[in-house]
Amino acid sequence: MEIKVCVGTTCHLLGATELVEALKDLPPEIARKINLGYSVCFESCQGTMRPPIISINGKYHQDMNPSRMKALILKTAESERS
Amino acid sequence: MRNFVFSEIMKIRRQLMMTLAQMYEKGTLQEHLAGIPKMLLPGPHGTYRSSVYHEREVMKQRTKMYLGMDYERSRELELYELPSLIDDILGMKSDLVSHDRFVQVIKEACDSCPSGRYYATDLCRNCVAHSCYNACPKKAVEIQNDRAVINIDQCIGCGLCAKACSFYAIVKLERPCERSCALQAIAKDASFAADIDYSRCVSCGACYVACPFGATESPSHLLRTLAGIRRGEEIIAIFAPAIVAQFGPKVTLGQIKNALKKAGFSDAVAVAAGADEVAEEEAHFLEHTAGTVTTSCCPAFVDYIGKNQPDFTDRISPAPSPMIALAKHLKTGAGKIAFIGPCIAKKLEASKGPFVDYVLTFEELGALFIAKGIEPAAQEDATVEGSRLGWGFAAAGGVTAAVKELCTRELRTLRMDGLAEGKETFQTARQEKFDLIEGMACAGGCIAGPGIMVNPKVAAGALKKAGSAT
Numbered sequence: 001m002e003i004k005v006c007v008g009t010t011c012h013l014l015g016a017t018e019l020v021e022a023l024k025d026l027p028p029e030i031a032r033k034i035n036l037g038y039s040v041c042f043e044s045c046q047g048t049m050r051p052p053i054i055s056i057n058g059k060y061h062q063d064m065n066p067s068r069m070k071a072l073i074l075k076t077a078e079s080e081r082s
Numbered sequence: 083m084r085n086f087v088f089s090e091i092m093k094i095r096r097q098l099m100m101t102l103a104q105m106y107e108k109g110t111l112q113e114h115l116a117g118i119p120k121m122l123l124p125g126p127h128g129t130y131r132s133s134v135y136h137e138r139e140v141m142k143q144r145t146k147m148y149l150g151m152d153y154e155r156s157r158e159l160e161l162y163e164l165p166s167l168i169d170d171i172l173g174m175k176s177d178l179v180s181h182d183r184f185v186q187v188i189k190e191a192c193d194s195c196p197s198g199r200y201y202a203t204d205l206c207r208n209c210v211a212h213s214c215y216n217a218c219p220k221k222a223v224e225i226q227n228d229r230a231v232i233n234i235d236q237c238i239g240c241g242l243c244a245k246a247c248s249f250y251a252i253v254k255l256e257r258p259c260e261r262s263c264a265l266q267a268i269a270k271d272a273s274f275a276a277d278i279d280y281s282r283c284v285s286c287g288a289c290y291v292a293c294p295f296g297a298t299e300s301p302s303h304l305l306r307t308l309a310g311i312r313r314g315e316e317i318i319a320i321f322a323p324a325i326v327a328q329f330g331p332k333v334t335l336g337q338i339k340n341a342l343k344k345a346g347f348s349d350a351v352a353v354a355a356g357a358d359e360v361a362e363e364e365a366h367f368l369e370h371t372a373g374t375v376t377t378s379c380c381p382a383f384v385d386y387i388g389k390n391q392p393d394f395t396d397r398i399s400p401a402p403s404p405m406i407a408l409a410k411h412l413k414t415g416a417g418k419i420a421f422i423g424p425c426i427a428k429k430l431e432a433s434k435g436p437f438v439d440y441v442l443t444f445e446e447l448g449a450l451f452i453a454k455g456i457e458p459a460a461q462e463d464a465t466v467e468g469s470r471l472g473w474g475f476a477a478a479g480g481v482t483a484a485v486k487e488l489c490t491r492e493l494r495t496l497r498m499d500g501l502a503e504g505k506e507t508f509q510t511a512r513q514e515k516f517d518l519i520e521g522m523a524c525a526g527g528c529i530a531g532p533g534i535m536v537n538p539k540v541a542a543g544a545l546k547k548a549g550s551a552t
Binding site for chain 1: 088092093096097100330445451452457458459535536
């Protein structure tokens with residue numbers, strides 16, 4: 001699973017740091033499958049999407065918080081398994 | 083040192099700051115100002131509160147404070163009345179601008195939560211011992227419907243029932259703002275909303291951090307700084323040492339310096355350079371002084387001494403704060419100085435003298451970068467001023483460490499780490515002889531101030547690597 005977290009200023013101000021922290025708390029069997037990267041900016045936050053933004057396997061997800069992000073990751077992991 | 087948990091309150095505040103700054107930069111602020119609450123809180127249902135109209139009203143009040151206006155004096159103004167006044171407000175020519183009150187309660191946001199009494203929760207098991215009932219000296223505890231109930235007319239708030247309960251079923255109801263305030267500066271107004279007693283308040287911002295409704299707010303200098311840049315003022319940005327790690331682990335201090343220059347400041351200089359000078363001055367002063375000296379870098383601490391320990395007023399270090407020391411060097415005729423830090427009390431300190439014109443928090447600086455379209459991470463690195471001793475001022479114990487290292491004689495030192503330690507610290511200082519008393523209003527120091535963006539523990543780690551070797 002490819003995950004990118006935006007750490008640009010807008011996402012940083014609106015909670016990206018919390019997302020990076022939350023990624024450390026994932027169950028190890030899921031954390032092992034994650035290929036984590038950072039992006040300075042996806043250039044979609046100014047108007048079209050609400051920050052903080054992450055991408056999972058190339059798909060953008062807006063208005064993330066730790067619990068919404070975890071749920072998304074678990075769902076993606078589930079669908080990859082089946 | 084406080085823990086740092088990102089909350090919806092921070093999100094609301096930062097979103098509004100960003101929106102205002104972006105609109106100002108695009109030149110659309112006057113046109114869109116009145117529509118901001120509806121734009122950010124589109125409804126039809128409340129986003130943060132049960133009523134969308136209530137949260138929009140709160141945002142309206144917050145918007146005015148972010149334009150730099152005094153809450154009390156502008157409370158009755160509607161946003162649609164502002165466009166014609168805005169140039170005067172941002173030029174600080176309007177009497178609606180706040181000059182001396184930088185911590186204010188938005189009454190519309192205050193939940194008037196209960197405080198000062200005890201409440202028996204449903205953890206009560208109606209036990210056989212009834213220790214609460216027996217412990218109460220006023221017979222205020224009654225047993226109704228199989229559980230303890232406290233009769234508030236008879237309760238004197240002694241707390242003996244809570245101590246007696248084996249199930250922790252009785253709690254003291256406290257307002258988060260009141261609990262956070264070490265100086266009992268938060269009272270209640272006629273409608274039981276929180277009310278700041280300015281004869282006690284030292285503008286530390288603890289209540290700004292503590293209120294879960296985001297009701298405490300601070301009038302901002304953000305928009306007027308942007309206005310100053312637009313007017314073509316030569317503004318030198320000076321940034322406090324607590325800025326380490328504030329823009330994430332990947333952004334260096336040199337990149338922040340360059341980002342500031344790109345944002346329209348004529349230069350950017352680390353306040354750590356001013357801190358180095360202050361440390362030297364205090365060390366030198368202590369070599370020739372026999373009596374106790376207190377530090378002067380934290381404006382809320384200086385204010386605290388004046389209001390609570392007046393017999394120590396003449397013991398305050400003659401050295402200026404690092405902010406003022408540096409600003410004095412850099413200030414030229416028509417030039418302006420903008421201080422960037424984690425602090426609300428610095429706004430008050432700046433307003434008392436001619437050296438610092440604008441004060442921004444790190445959150446506000448983030449909004450400024452976004453409005454200017456600048457990514458600090460994309461800037462080139464540069465060398466920054468200040469030694470490790472000067473940078474160390476940002477954490478509690480840092481000033482003591484610097485002065486001790488620079489002073490040729492052995493110093494006996496005492497520290498007040500947070501206003502809550504104030505009483506005890508000064509009691510000790512009256513009983514024994516100390517050379518230097520370091521005071522920080524925020525426990526942990528500036529890296530735990532009200533305007534921070536990262537966990538103080540992370541900043542403390544990064545701080546160890548900041549600054550040149552001495």
